[in-house]
Amino acid sequence: MPEGPSIVLLREAAARFARRKVREVSGNSRLDLARMRGRTLREVRSWGKHFLLCFDGFTLRVHFMLFGSWRIDERREAAPRLSLAFANGELNFYACSLRYVEGDLDAVYDWSADVMSPQWDAAAARRKLLTRRDALACDILLDQEVFAGCGNIIKNEVLHRIRVHPLSTVGALSSRKRGELVTQARDYSFDFYRWKKDFVLKKHYQVHTKTHCPRDGSRLAFRAKLGRAQRRAFWCDLCQKRYE
Structure with a gap:
């Protein structure tokens, strides 16, 4: 997609x-x-x-x-x-x-929910997270009402960047971690854009479709269907903490 x-x-x-x-x-x-x-x-x-x-x-x-x-x-x-x-x-x-x-x-559209829009509203995204406390981290990044434009690649890479296990619940994340989630959803999207434009996106994958964590060398976990969205997930059990 x-x-x-x-x-x-x-x-x-x-x-x-x-x-x-x-x-x-x-x-x-x-x-x-x-x-x-x-x-x-x-x-x-x-x-x-x-x-x-x-x-x-x-x-x-x-x-x-x-x-x-x-x-x-x-x-x-x-x-x-x-x-x-x-x-x-x-x-x-x-x-x-x-x-x-x-x-x-x-x-029809809330332009402030689009992570790549000039009208993106990070504070609004953080407020929306507080209304979805039971959501899993792997699902919240795919919620288009919160992070319009984020897909499965962005989900896997952002959670690795911020060291959060995909089965963590949003409500268990600290305020700082929720802030990192919001910030990196946008930052990684623009990195994705630049790499895709230069035809080098796949060279920058850290966990998506990979087998070993670039941070600690451990073998990555993989699930073909994870969370409510039932999408492919790649993560490191060693450096991505599960918050419950």
Whole structure:
């Protein structure tokens, strides 16, 4: 599943289509795609893992789910869920969820919850943690109402950075640890963005898909499904403390 930093990179790459008219629309979605034909794409935005194509009066929300992808000015062999052609190129989306959002996006999205947004509100995130005291650390980082844009890679790497076991409960964390969780959710997301942009992201993984802890050399624990979210987890039992 593409995480928030990847969606920001897509937004930046697709920005050249803003203020351009959609010349052709096609795809195998059941959505009324023809609605966009002949309309001007006013703005390209993102919120967390949502890619947003804004037209007058409505927005197309693209969510890439677990296996979605995109191509700009090229196509995969598989049929696209949506293809938008402009005078200066085309956008193609695959295996994704499409939905129209009507009206003002500010009424739909809390921009302060997006870890990569200039409007990110760390204090609000800390307050939200206090209302989710029973949540596991491995789940809270995937809660898009708190950390919009954080995904499984960010979850594993952030918990290793702050030395917190994924099965720790939020309420058992000290105020300082909760602060570290909030700070590193944002900091690591921007590191992810820079590494992804430079095509070196995987070289910087510390625990995700790895076998040994880079801090102490011990073998990492792995669970294919962990927490309420049932996502892959990698952690070090030696240096990541379990708070209960």
